[in-house]
Amino acid sequence: MPTLLAAYAKGLYPAEGKWWAPAERMVSFPENAYVSKTVWRLMQTRAYRVSFDEDFAAVIRACAPGQDVVESFTALHEAGHAHSVEVRDRSGRLAGGLYGVSVGRAFFTEKMFSRERDAANVGFVTLSCHLQHWGYAVNDGKRMSGQLSQLGFMLVPRFAFNGLLSKAAFEPGREGSWAVDETLDAARWNPKVPGTGRVAPGTQVRSGTFTLSS
Secondary structure, three states: OHHHHHHHHOOOEEEOOEEEOOOEEEEEOHHHOOOOHHHHHHHHOOOOEEEEOOOHHHHHHHHOOOHHHHHHHHHHHHOOOEEEEEEEOOOOOEEEEEEEEEEOOEEEEEEEEEOOOOHHHHHHHHHHHHHHHOOOOEEEEEOOOHHHHHOOOEEEEHHHHHHHHHHHOOOOOOOOOOOOOOOEOHHHOOOOOOOOOEOOOOOEEEEOOEEEEO
């Protein structure tokens, strides 16, 4: 486990039994997260409930990595370094999610899955809102993909990415189990305006069967 965390901090990640450090990395900065109209409407209507670290095992199984990956990341999760985002529909069914690794103030998104349209994207936006409020500098998505580009990820050269990590990965982050901050409402978050998304104490936001309160 220490080897894996040290590798991430240096810009390396495991895949297909090897360590990889591609010439370009797909990176998201919280302030550049893209919220589509569809995702915004889903969040406004509380179509899904988002949680963190409530069912890491179910999320990683749904992402279908190899057994060795499951074992490694489950150990990281139990040690407080790997985290899951669960997105549940109104019936409580797991509709989507993602998992990744936190190293200092850098997050590394491993895989995402959706069983319902845009479910994982709702989870990603909620996570990005929290990462910004928690002072995280960067979210690494590794390689280019259409889904990541739709969420505001961009390609940066390896030297620039490593420069970001040289600071962010060695700053104090959030270790241990994560939970959704009840004083944040990602549906009210504007990525371009740090500090937005906070709800006043005592505020309740209701829609359908979901209630957010602080």
